Amino acid sequence: MTTPPRVTLVHERFTEFAGSEAVVEQLAREWPAAPVLAPIGLPGVMPPDIEPRVTTTALSRLLRGRTYAHLLPVLPAAVRRLPVPPSDVVVASHHAFANQVVHATDAPVVSYVHSPARWAWDPAMRAGEIGGRVGGAGLAAFSALYRPADVRAAARVHTLLGNSTAVVARIRDWWQQPATVVHPPVDTESYTPDPDVPREEFFLLAGRLVAYKRPDLAVRAAEAAGVPLVVAGEGRARSELEALAGPHTRFVGRVDDAELRRLFRSCTALLMPGVEDFGIVPVEAQACGTPVVAVDAGGTQDTVVPGVTGELVPPVDARDEVATWAAALRDFDPARYDATAIRRHAESFSRAAFRDRMREVVAEVLAG
Template sequence: MIRPAIVHEVRTDQRGQEEVVEQLCRLWPRAEVVTALIDERTPEGLRAARVREAALRLLHRSDGRQLPLFGTSPAAVSTADLSGFDVVLTVHRLFAQWVPAPSGIPMVSYVHGPARSMWDPRMRTYGDTGRVARRAWDARAARYQTTDRAAATRPDVLVAASRAVAGRIRAWWDRHAEVVPPPVDVDWYRPAPQRTKDDFFLYAGRLLPRKRTDVAVAAARAAGVQLVVAGAGPSRPALEQMAGRRVQFVGQVGATELRELYRRCAAVVVPGEEDFGRVSVEAQACGTPVLALSAGGSLDTVVDGVTGRLWQPVYDDTAIGSLAYEMGRFDPSAYDPAQLRRHAESFAPGRFCRDLQVIVGRVLAEVERAGTRTSHRSPALRQSVTC
């Protein structure tokens, strides 16, 4: 059995990247995870794996919060010693694939998404910073892009979480990527027996400007429908100020409460452009349709008219009106829970593991046949990258 090094970025919660890493560890029990921080919040399956923390611990404060990306992360990643492994697997969103794999060891990068806040100015949240600070932020983003584009030549194969992510990889990195959706725990998220739907919409996720939770809150108020907002984040005070009396904030919820909300709500609302759309799949696994912006990962996770409704405003300033219109006329009884469930099951962990196993096996076979690595990287990029 092969022994991979899995380079994992800096999170300690169960969502997203952690589920990918956990499945990779189950697929290859001899794998070693190179990451920044393991603590009591880390998923049990990941804590049970062989973990090497030291290489990236520079990226965290003592309270577990991530340090600023620039200046610390490139140096920390480039110190990781990955010799002795059969293959390097990176789980990338910000900087994981900046790691230098030793000569002769192939690299496969699973990409949740190039950092949109660095590549797309529309995704940057400047807050109340002045003009000088904004220019400095833009300059940092430009330096990041140079490093990120160079590092993107390192992997032998790039694997994207969605077609939307593959498109950004092509546009920003000039690389082709295969598409393999991330695993979703559809065994946990499943319909409740004999439950009738309640008359409320659900937003579940972080409360950040880029998530466009403000559009969901304003649309619910305009449509006169009930909306439950499950999640935490810096946008909550502003959202509470604009919310009407039928918008309820329940804060961050655990997996059991989230599953109950999925089961009870009339539909889940996805107002922003997602890289993949895990919430959409979890909701459908519980037999609940989705009302999502027709963009990004939702184009992969929601089948328009079958598992939910994809809406698209003509102009950005019509987003609230467009979503309010869809919420006002949405009929959850038009969707078959069994069909929703079948669609969600196509994102089960088994499919993810099979597809990744085939890709890694193919890369190793190509290296063995050639006798040497056939890599996109140039000799200069074998040195550590800086930003």
């Protein structure tokens, strides 16, 4: 009988359960004996069967609710000091600091990169996410100090994986390192077509209402095109969006998973006007047999097949984007798309597919 490898999992923070935590969950299920280490975290974020395996540091006591921005300067050192046990391989879930675990272990590190820290490398992202001149200047200064350490750690990682083609390109451009695409897991078991749910005539925007996701573009385009739009989600941009909205836009707030599935199954198409590193939501919609209209940039270039599972709208100058998107909505014909083909495409992003690929990667590393 083959002895299972000693795998240790490293994540940066357990302050909420979102896409990267879903990745860690599947890694933890693939290697059920693996300890899960992170510098900071809150109790109860991970599923109950995985939570006992999670170890965080004393920095967790300094969290302000789910807020951790004040801890950014000390998180790289905290990862470098994580108590990594003897391991055959360490699998890191990286947003900004997890690659620093190369300083805490002699084992080969496989880094699953959700993205290199865009706030450190992309000034436009920094400007959009940090409020106030002082906060922006502080993050810019920290970014300049951190980038060399970020590059050095990436160079010591044994195997770099990116969650999309766009992220692999960033790894190449910012870290000067090669990487391989491994798409993240999507819950295609819960998100399924339902022939008993009738299709209705409305486009759907679903997710956090924050500037970089471009909900403003979806609202402006729907109003210009004169087509119904349902906005599901909450966020700091909601009041601005409500001011932009006219008679064609309806806000339903944050919805639970069951209602989100119903919206996916009943809408004409999901809209994705913002650039995402990968983007779980459009794959969930496709798993329900629903086409997606998305910007032709970022993760949707991997997940949306034009003419088969939806359409990609080319990026254009700001002065033309509302007209371009309005035309795409007016011209959209749902009869062109086959729900069975859309669903089949989504299944290639399943949890099982992700775990199979990660198991193969780790086996390749251990084989030398």
